[in-house]
Amino acid sequence: DTAAATLLLDCAPDATAILSMAAMPGVSLIFEANRRGRVVPNELSIVGFNDIPEALRSDPPLTVIDARNAEKGRIAARMVFNPGRPAAKLLQPHLVVRGSTSPVVAVG
Numbered sequence: 001d002t003a004a005a006t007l008l009l010d011c012a013p014d015a016t017a018i019l020s021m022a023a024m025p026g027v028s029l030i031f032e033a034n035r036r037g038r039v040v041p042n043e044l045s046i047v048g049f050n051d052i053p054e055a056l057r058s059d060p061p062l063t064v065i066d067a068r069n070a071e072k073g074r075i076a077a078r079m080v081f082n083p084g085r086p087a088a089k090l091l092q093p094h095l096v097v098r099g100s101t102s103p104v105v106a107v108g
Contacts, residue, residue: 001028009033016044023048027058030100034059042103051096057060060099067093 005028008018016046020026026048030040036042040060048055048064055062068091 001025002032005029009036009038016105018044018046020046020048023050023052023055023062023064025039026062026064026100027054030058030062040083041100045101047101058100063098063101063104064096065093067091099103 001024004025006064007017008029009032012018018026018029020029021032025052026046029046033046040046046062048062049067050069051064051066055064075091079087
C-alpha cells in the first residue's frame with residue numbers, strides 16, 4: 001500500500017482530494033502525505049471506503065464511507081438460515097467524517 005501511495009502522490013502532486021476504494025490504502029496515503037510534508041486535510045483531503053480500526057489510528061484519523069459490512073453479513077446469515085421468499089434489502093452507506101477531510105477551498 002505504501003508503494004501505491006507513493007506512486008499516486010508522485011503522479012498527482014497537486015491533487016487536493018483522493019478517494020481510496022479501501023481504507024488501508026487511505027491510511028497509507030495519509031502516512032505518505034505526512035512524510036512529504038503535505039498537511040492533511042488542509043492541503044489534501046483523503047477518504048477511504050469501509051471502516052476499519054486502522055482508520056482511527058492514522059494521524060489524522062481517516063474519514064470513511066462505511067458500507068456497513070457487518071450488517072450485510074448479519075442480514076445474509078439470516079437469509080441463509082431462514083429460507084423462504086427472497087427479500088430485497090437496501091443498506092445505505094454512511095459517511096463517517098473524521099480528521100482527514102476539510103471543506104473545499106476556492107482556487108483562483
